[in-house]
Structure formats: C-alpha cells, structure tokens
Amino acid sequence: MTSPRPVLVVGASGYVGSRVARGLAAGGHTVLAAARRPLPDAGDGVVPVGYERADTLPDAVRAVCARDGLPLPGAVVASIGGWHKGAALLDEDPDRWTATLASHLTAHLDVARALAPLLGPGDPYVVLNGAASREAMAGSGAICVTGAGLAMLVQVLRLEAGQAEPSRAVRFHELVIDHAVAGDDRNADPAQTRTTAQVVTALRGVLDDAAAPAVTHV
Numbered sequence: 674m675t676s677p678r679p680v681l682v683v684g685a686s687g688y689v690g691s692r693v694a695r696g697l698a699a700g701g702h703t704v705l706a707a708a709r710r711p712l713p714d715a716g717d718g719v720v721p722v723g724y725e726r727a728d729t730l731p732d733a734v735r736a737v738c739a740r741d742g743l744p745l746p747g748a749v750v751a752s753i754g755g756w757h758k759g760a761a762l763l764d765e766d767p768d769r770w771t772a773t774l775a776s777h778l779t780a781h782l783d784v785a786r787a788l789a790p791l792l793g794p795g796d797p798y799v800v801l802n803g804a805a806s807r808e809a810m811a812g813s814g815a816i817c818v819t820g821a822g823l824a825m826l827v828q829v830l831r832l833e834a835g836q837a838e839p840s841r842a843v844r845f846h847e848l849v850i851d852h853a854v855a856g857d858d859r860n861a862d863p864a865q866t867r868t869t870a871q872v873v874t875a876l877r878g879v880l881d882d883a884a885a886p887a888v889t890h891v
C-alpha cells in the first residue's frame with residue numbers, strides 16, 4: 674500500500690525530477706515537488722514547494738504541508754544535477770568547474786543535511802545519479818568526477834546514519850540511471866535509453882522496500 678506521507682522530490686524542475694514527480698503521483702503517491710525555479714505545470718497530485726536555498730527548504734516544506742493539511746514527507750528523492758558536454762578537463766573554464774562542484778555535489782550534501790532531520794527511522798532518501806559516475810566521458814569530466822564523488826557521498830551518509838543511532842537511521846540509497854532518459858534531447862544520439870516509466874518503477878522498488886540495496890541500477 675502507498676504511504677500517506679508524501680514523497681518529496683528535490684530538483685523537480687529538471688528533466689528527470691519533473692517526470693519522476695508526475696510518475697510517482699500517477700502511481701498514487703502524494704508528491705511534494707521542490708525547486709528553486711517556478712513549476713508552472715507540476716501535474717495532478719504534485720504539490721509545488723518553492724525554495725531559495727537548501728537551509729530554507731525544511732521550512733518551505735513544513736509551510737506547504739501545514740497549508741494543505743498534509744503530513745510531513747516520509748521519503749526524499751534528490752534529482753539534482755544533470756549532464757552537459759563541453760571542453761576537455763584541462764581546458765575547462767575554472768569557474769564552470771567550480772559551479773559544477775557546487776550544483777552536482779555540494780548541493781546534494783546541503784539538501785541531505787537540511788532534509789534528513791525531517792525523515793523518520795527507516796524512511797528512504799534516494800539520490801539519483803547517472804552513467805558518468807561510473808564511466809569516463811570525454812567532455813563531461815566535471816560531471817564524471819562529481820558523479821563518482823556523489824556515489825561515495827551516499828555511501829558515507831548511509832554508513833554514518835547507521836552508526837550514529839541505528840534505530841533512528843534514515844536509509845540512504847543511490848539509484849543510477851545507466852542510460853539517457855528517453856526524450857531528453859540534450860543526450861545526442863544515445864546508444865540506449867531508459868523510459869521514465871522504467872526509472873519510476875525502479876525508484877518505487879527502492880522507496881517501498883526497506884531491504885532495498887544501497888545501490889540500484891536501471
């Protein structure tokens with residue numbers, strides 16, 4: 674049975690986040706869709722949560738839940754980051770490198786720090802990652818490095834959550850989407866794709882199964 678507590682999708686303005694939010698809502702979840710950019714067309718069963726910075730996100734979530742009579746979220750999906758192709762690493766603009774570290778890696782830690790305290794024991798926190806975290810890709814060096822770092826970030830969060838107070842631990846997971854998501858034109862001529870439905874099914878498997886592995890690939 675689907676939990677009455679909402680799933681909070683962060684990065685819900687993005688290609689994957691917006692589709693995951695709609696897909697989970699279509700499957701019966703109440704979805705809180707958090708983004709810094711406005712969500713003009715969030716979709717049925719998707720409740721937008723606007724925020725400016727990670728440290729203001731918990732209060733924004735509490736305010737929307739209080740306004741709509743919803744319980745606080747019982748799960749988080751972090752769909753933050755994305756993919757781009759550009760210069761080789763040695764030629765990359767240093768400011769762009771720094772910006773990618775901030776958006777693809779530090780932002781995940783900031784959001785996890787802000788949101789993990791909202792969750793209860795055994796609640797899932799799922800970080801989405803991509804193929805570049807496992808495979809070196811020319812022209813996407815910063816994405817590869819931050820993706821690999823993100824994979825380790827989730828492992829450490831999971832380990833430390835269990836060590837700190839096992840009975841109160843949030844369960845951290847990584848869901849790696851190993852191929853381009855179908856329809857995203859930013860992926861030029863992908864060898865394989867994954868549909869939104871495949872991603873949502875894999876995600877639901879992690880959300881609904883307390884014994885789901887730390888890392889799942891789809």
Ligand SMILES: NC(=O)c1ccc[n+]([C@@H]2O[C@H](COP(=O)([O-])OP(=O)(O)OC[C@H]3O[C@@H](n4cnc5c(N)ncnc54)[C@H](OP(=O)(O)O)[C@@H]3O)[C@@H](O)[C@H]2O)c1
Nearest residue numbers: 684686687688689709710753754755776780801803850854
């Ligand atoms: N698209 C694909 O084909 C594909 C394939 C495989 C894996 N993935 C994975 O799916 C995830 C999302 O990718 P995507 O393609 O949906 O990316 P996207 O379209 O660029 O969206 C990413 C979202 O991240 C949020 N974001 C960016 N910087 C942020 C920051 N500093 N703090 C908080 N939020 C920030 C943005 O939302 P706001 O600025 O509005 O807050 C943005 O909408 C990534 O992990 C990616 O590796 C995507």
